[in-house]
Amino acid sequence: xxxxxxxxxxxxxxxxxxxxxxxxxxxxxxxxxxxxxxxxxxxxxxxxxxxxxxxxxxxxxxxxxxxxxxxxxxxxxxxxxxxxxxxxxxxxxxxxxxxxxxxxxxxxxxxxxxxxxxxxxxxxxxxxxxxxxxxxxxxxxxxxxxxxxxxxxxxxxxxxxxxxxxxxxxxxxxxxxxxxxxxxxxxxxxxxxxxxxxxxxxxxxxxxxxxxxxxxx
Numbered sequence: 001x002x003x004x005x006x007x008x009x010x011x012x013x014x015x016x017x018x019x020x021x022x023x024x025x026x027x028x029x030x031x032x033x034x035x036x037x038x039x040x041x042x043x044x045x046x047x048x049x050x051x052x053x054x055x056x057x058x059x060x061x062x063x064x065x066x067x068x069x070x071x072x073x074x075x076x077x078x079x080x081x082x083x084x085x086x087x088x089x090x091x092x093x094x095x096x097x098x099x100x101x102x103x104x105x106x107x108x109x110x111x112x113x114x115x116x117x118x119x120x121x122x123x124x125x126x127x128x129x130x131x132x133x134x135x136x137x138x139x140x141x142x143x144x145x146x147x148x149x150x151x152x153x154x155x156x157x158x159x160x161x162x163x164x165x166x167x168x169x170x171x172x173x174x175x176x177x178x179x180x181x182x183x184x185x186x187x188x189x190x191x192x193x194x195x196x197x198x199x200x201x202x203x204x205x206x207x208x209x210x211x212x213x214x215x216x217x
Contacts, residue, residue: 004068006060013057019047062091067098074099077128078108092116101134 007013022044026034038045062076063083074095080088095105096119105113105120107128113120120130 001054003055004060004071005055005057008059008061010059013059016055017052017057019052020044021046062094063087067094069098070100071098071103072100073104073106075106077106078111080107080111088115093119096120096132099132101132103132105130105132 005013005016007016020041021038026038026045029038034040034045037048037051039048062079076095080091083091092113093116096116099105104123107113107130109128111128113130118136119133121133123129123131
């Protein structure tokens with residue numbers, strides 16, 4: 001299992017990575033689940049390491065960045081209510097594209113996809129759970145950029161880069177994860193006596209650019 005946890009706000013991602021919650025916020029969580037998935041630390045609970053290791057946290061915009069693909073479940077709660085009709089008409093087909101056949105979409109209690117009945121079928125209307133229809137192809141325009149967004153209002157849409165292919169998207173994600181989370185390193189191919197990849201520490205003052213080196217060290 002792999003969970004991609006995304007947001008456009010780095011501060012929100014930092015809070016999510018910490019995975020620390022006051023005891024009052026876990027009132028609705030059973031004692032059994034607290035014991036299984038949380039560790040009591042003072043007056044708060046921290047999500048267990050086993051669960052946190054399933055999660056990859058990354059900045060990502062559903063309207064600006066290329067979507068993931070073949071996802072089993074997309075949980076996007078209380079976001080669509082801040083979008084106008086134009087953006088919803090872009091984002092909802094994007095969810096359909098991102099999900100695998102018969103994958104699930106989980107929305108907020110005030111959100112719906114009834115205007116896209118050809119893409120999703122309701123499974124649990126009360127809890128806003130929908131299943132992706134697999135016999136249709138979503139028509140999406142990827143991606144778009146929102147410069148200024150207010151609740152219910154979209155002030156400007158600016159076209160951005162074309163969608164990435166599956167291979168290029170995977171390479172982009174790999175490079176991002178390496179740059180964001182890996183320590184300084186050099187990948188060396190001893191047989192051919194050449195360096196394949198270079199990454200310096202963020203505090204390093206070296207002028208060498210990270211990535212694939214163009215010359216030898």
